[in-house]
Amino acid sequence: MFSGKTEELLRRVRRAKIARRKVQLFKPAIDNRYHATQVLPHFLAHASDEKLQVGEVAHVVLQAREILSLVEPDTDLVAIEEAQFFDIFLTEAIRILSRQGKDVLLSLLDQDYRRLPFPIPGSDRTVGEYLAMAHESLKLSAICVVCGAEAHHSQKLVLKAVHEGKPEYVPASYYGETVTVGTSQDILQEKLFADNQPEFAQFVYEARCRNCHTVPDEPES
Ligand SMILES: [Zn+2]
Known part of the structure; x- marks a missing residue:
């Protein structure tokens, strides 16, 4: 998270285009709400196309199976953003696309x-x-927001309270949930915004190094 993996993916997409290869870019419909640290968009991406921040147009899809149905026969490179949010069919989709001779490029969070x-x-x-x-x-790697070291971990923080209009976030317990795309979007949106403090995200993420990363209730072994 915050490591520049989207930029690297898009850099490769642009290079492929310069080389006159046909590229199609995909992203899961939910991913755009997990990166903002404070301001999360209040709308959900229902459109089939959406502009990424640097102007590349992506197909926004809910399920990995949709990628297969949208990839065109003459596409050379299939680039997939935030691949960790797709369902298990992505494994099969990658295999099928590879067999068709296409290159598949993924950006994903591995932890x-x-x-x-x-x-x-x-x-x-x-x-x-x-x-x-x-x-x-x-x-x-990203940069640890606490100490500035190389950061390989995502710190999840949950909204604990709001004091005089300022949110207080605390590290999320080991037993909290990993948000996945399998949940319906409406439920996800309800979870993302605290009931009584709709202006603050219920949880946020930031990059941290191993020393600054903390997971309360983490089992010893
Ligand atoms: Zn640190």
């Missing part, structure tokens, strides 16, 4: 906020599968 391999929504498997299928993988 959840507990520092465990990110679970593939709706399954007991993790995104480690995608890494195992890759010809190449690149692990990027």
Whole structure:
């Protein structure tokens, strides 16, 4: 998170386009709400196309199966943003697209906020599968917001209280939930905004190094 993986994905997309390769870009319908630290958009992405921040148009889809149906026969490169939010069918989709001779490029978070391999929504498997299928993988680091060191972890913070209009966030328990795309969007939106303080996100994420990252209630072994 905050490591520049989207920028790296888009850099590769742009290079492919310069090389006159046909590229299609995909992102899951929910991902745009998990990156903002304070201001989360109050709308959900229902549109089939959405502009990414640097002007690349992405297909916004709910399920991995939709990627297969939208990829056109002459597409050379399929780029997928925030792949950790897609369902397990993405594994099959990658296999099928590869067999068709297409290159598949994923950007994803490999760890959840507990520092465990990110679970593939709706399954007991993790995104480690995608890494195992890759010809190449690149692990990027962010900057720890606490101390400035290299950060490899996502700190999840939950809204505890609001004092005089200022939110107080505290580290999320190990036993909190990992948000997945399997949940309906309406429920997710309700969870994201605290009931009585709709202007503040119920939880936020920030990049932290190993020393500054903390997970209350984490089991010893
Ligand atoms: Zn730190």
